[in-house]
Amino acid sequence: MWELLLRHGYEPIREILSQSGFRSQRKSLEENQWRPPAEIARQQLQAARDIVRIAYEQTPYYREVFGKIDFHPEDLHQLSDLQQLPILSKSKLKEHYQTLRNPHQSGLLHTKRTSGSTGRPLEIFLDDSAMTTKHAITRRANEWSGWRYGQPIAKLWGLPEHRESGFKGRLRTIAVDRAIHLNTLEISSTSLRDFLRKWNHHAPALLFGHAHSLYLLASFARKNRLAVQPARGIISSAMPLHGFQRVVIEEVFQYRITDRYGCEETSLIACQCEKGGMHIAAESVLLEVIDGKILLTDLLNRAMPLIRYQIGDAVESAAKPCTCGRGLPTLGQLAGREADFILTADDRLLSGISLTENFILQLPGLEQIQIIxxxxxxxxxxxxxLEASKRFDLQGSLIELAGNLFGSGIHFEVEFVESIASEPSGKFRFCVSKMAQDYLRNLAA
Structure with missing residues (x-):
């Protein structure tokens, strides 16, 4: 009953009050996913022309870049013509941050800050219309898992939303999301058992979290032979989902996993459908693969256009056609961001992804960080x-934050370096911990 009230009462009223157009976007996107691939490609070409024109006419950075190579928006006749434009790296984004912003964009702007895929902080501005459409695209993808809006959820994440947004966030968590939460910065045998007890009692429709946190939870339940209510939807996000992890999670929760791929800069990039195809969010992003590296053009964000933006992730295999019937293009196997857990002196496990997000977002003096x-x-x-002259202050703040997160019994060393290299595979590891890897192997045995 509450589910129906949320879906057919709360959400429509909220949309009328906000005048966001979210529900009409949802209906349009539901229809669009089934259009033929050629038609979706034509839509992408038109959207690319629009965003290139806006970037050229309204942002100082692209006006200068296009001028240097004698490129004009009218020169974009087909999607492959984008390859005439230079790649936008993360370092270029940070260097030209101010001139990439569109000073002519009016209306509500959203700020998104992220640790990125290389442990470097980035801040992106997004216009309200783009935010609404991206939210609708994410909802469409989430429902491929079998979950429907209004059904309760269970989250394995760094911090509950209400800690950031106070009473309003707490009310939404209880009344709208009806969420139970496992804080991945405070994982222990006790917290895992307590979460599974709540899972069995409340029977949420959706289990959502980092791939390695979902695997840890499932492995713990399997090793301890704990009864687990079947899921009705599982979404893995934020890091690669390995085959061995998928097997254990699906076995314990008796439901298929929907693997989701995205980044904070452009929101959802691709998501698995019920048939297993990793479909690209083609209404939101145009994805290129050059020498195995992923480049994204955001087709919606007019406040800060990102064209041929290299996010730092790579594709290991070619895209495969999907039998679901959707016209949305597909993406091959990813080689994305990786992070181990950290094992504390008092036997708690802390998610590497959650740790890095906390350090990057709470310490503005960081250019890049790796936890070993x-x-x-x-x-x-x-x-x-960011500034060599402020190393002393940064070190003090870093050690204080680490002490709060890791607890007592751990010594910290801070090594300031000019750069942190990726692994030979091209992956960047936020956190490296052999102790935690050994612990997880034993847990799953």
């Missing part, structure tokens, strides 16, 4: 500071 656990009692931070 040398032993149960020693954690070393490799840090690239």
């Amino acid at each position: 656990q040398e032993s149960r009692n020693l954690i070393r931070f490799q840090v690239v500071p």
